[in-house]
Amino acid sequence: AQKVTQAQTEISVVEKEDVTLDCVYETRDTTYYLFWYKQPPSGELVFLIRRNSFDEQNEISGRYSWNFQKSTSSFNFTITASQVVDSAVYFCALSSGYGGSQGNLIFGKGTKLSVKP
Amino acid sequence: EAGVVQSPRYKIIEKKQPVAFWCNPISGHNTLYWYLQNLGQGPELLIRYENEEAVDDSQLPKDRFSAERLKGVDSTLKIQPAELGDSAVYLCASSPLPRPGQSNNEQFFGPGTRLTVL
Numbered sequence: 197a198q199k200v201t202q203a204q205t206e207i208s209v210v211e212k213e214d215v216t217l218d219c220v221y222e223t224r225d226t227t228y229y230l231f232w233y234k235q236p237p238s239g240e241l242v243f244l245i246r247r248n249s250f251d252e253q254n255e256i257s258g259r260y261s262w263n264f265q266k267s268t269s270s271f272n273f274t275i276t277a278s279q280v281v282d283s284a285v286y287f288c289a290l291s292s293g294y295g296g297s298q299g300n301l302i303f304g305k306g307t308k309l310s311v312k313p
Numbered sequence: 314e315a316g317v318v319q320s321p322r323y324k325i326i327e328k329k330q331p332v333a334f335w336c337n338p339i340s341g342h343n344t345l346y347w348y349l350q351n352l353g354q355g356p357e358l359l360i361r362y363e364n365e366e367a368v369d370d371s372q373l374p375k376d377r378f379s380a381e382r383l384k385g386v387d388s389t390l391k392i393q394p395a396e397l398g399d400s401a402v403y404l405c406a407s408s409p410l411p412r413p414g415q416s417n418n419e420q421f422f423g424p425g426t427r428l429t430v431l
Contacts, residue, residue, distance in 0.1 A: 200355075231419065239402065241356070241422035287355050299344065299408070300369060301420060303355025 198223045200290050202304035209278055210312050217273045217307045219288030225249075230264065230271045231289040231301065241287070247271065278311045285309070315339065317423035319405050325429045331393035334426045338386070338407030345382060346420060347390050348404040356404055362388065392428075400430045 199222040209215045221230065232244040245255065247264050255262050259276045275282055285308045289301040318337040326332050338345050343364050348356035359378065361369040364385040373380065377396070382388040392399055406420040 233422075238424070239427075240424045241404065241406075243419045243421060246419045289355070299418070299420075300346075300358050300361060301348075301356070303357070305353070305355050 198225075198228075198290055198292065198302045200288050200302055200304035202288055202307050204307045205305070206308045206310070208310045208312065211280060212277050213311075214274060214276050215278050215309065215311075217275075217286050217288075217309065219271045219273065219304060221269050221271065221288070221290045223290060223292070225292050227292075229291045231291070232262065232271075232273050233287045233289060233303075234284045235287060235306070236284040244273075275309075278309075280311050280313055283309060283311045317405055317407055317421055319403075319423035319426055321426055322424060323427050323429075325431065326395055328397055328430050329394040331391065332395050332428060333392075334390045334403050334405075334428075336388045336390070336405030336423060338388075338405070339409075339421055342407035342409050342421070343385070344408045344410075344418075344420075345388050346406040346408075347380060347388070348406065350402040350404055350425070352401070359390070395428075395430045397430050400428055402427050 201220045228249045230247045234242045234244055245262055252264050261274045263272045285306040287303050287306045289303045291301050320335050345362040347359040349359055350356040358372055360367055360373045360380050362382045365382050378392055380390045402425040404422055404425045406422045408418045408420045411418045
């Protein structure tokens with residue numbers, strides 16, 4: 197069975213601090229995809245990144261960076277120099293790369309990030 | 314480019330009443346998803362459409378839930394009759410065809426419909 201665990205329920209930081217959101221996944225598939233979504237207070241899920249299981253290169257996009265490690269089944273997300281606008285719930289998600297359920301997202305429970313000025 | 318459109322944004326009904334939610338995906342996106350999000354939880358898939366075909370409805374409670382996407386564009390999700398436990402946010406998402414060599418693509422979500430059943 198596929199599963200995504202986000203052990204951190206809530207994190208609170210002060211603006212300009214760096215923060216890492218953890219994501220651990222379980223799957224028996226050899227081909228799979230990992231995602232991060234942001235859900236601000238307005239409620240709409242915003243896509244941040246997609247990674248396939250064959251690409252373990254870390255990625256950096258501005259203040260955001262992602263660390264994918266297959267050896268530990270983790271796909272962690274770091275925000276550098278956090279800002280108040282980063283306050284949101286962040287979801288990690290997993291989908292299979294083949295079969296009838298390919299494309300279906302399995303979400304973690306989310307981590308609520310609060311960035312205080 | 315317009316995003317995924319959902320209506321209504323909020324709905325309050327009495328239990329045992331019917332309710333319907335509407336979703337218009339991003340133009341050109343052939344895959345449409347309906348998700349249910351309970352408070353403090355991640356979204357859970359209810360049904361996935363490829364064009365007008367429901368290719369995965371294994372998580373849809375078929376005794377009271379139904380969905381359709383007749384022309385392969387917009388979609389309606391219905392609950393009849395609604396129960397107290399159906400109070401949640403109903404999210405619609407769409408995605409384009411996967412890129413060559415890929416079997417997955419990112420999903421784009423609408424703002425959701427917040428349902429309250431009294």
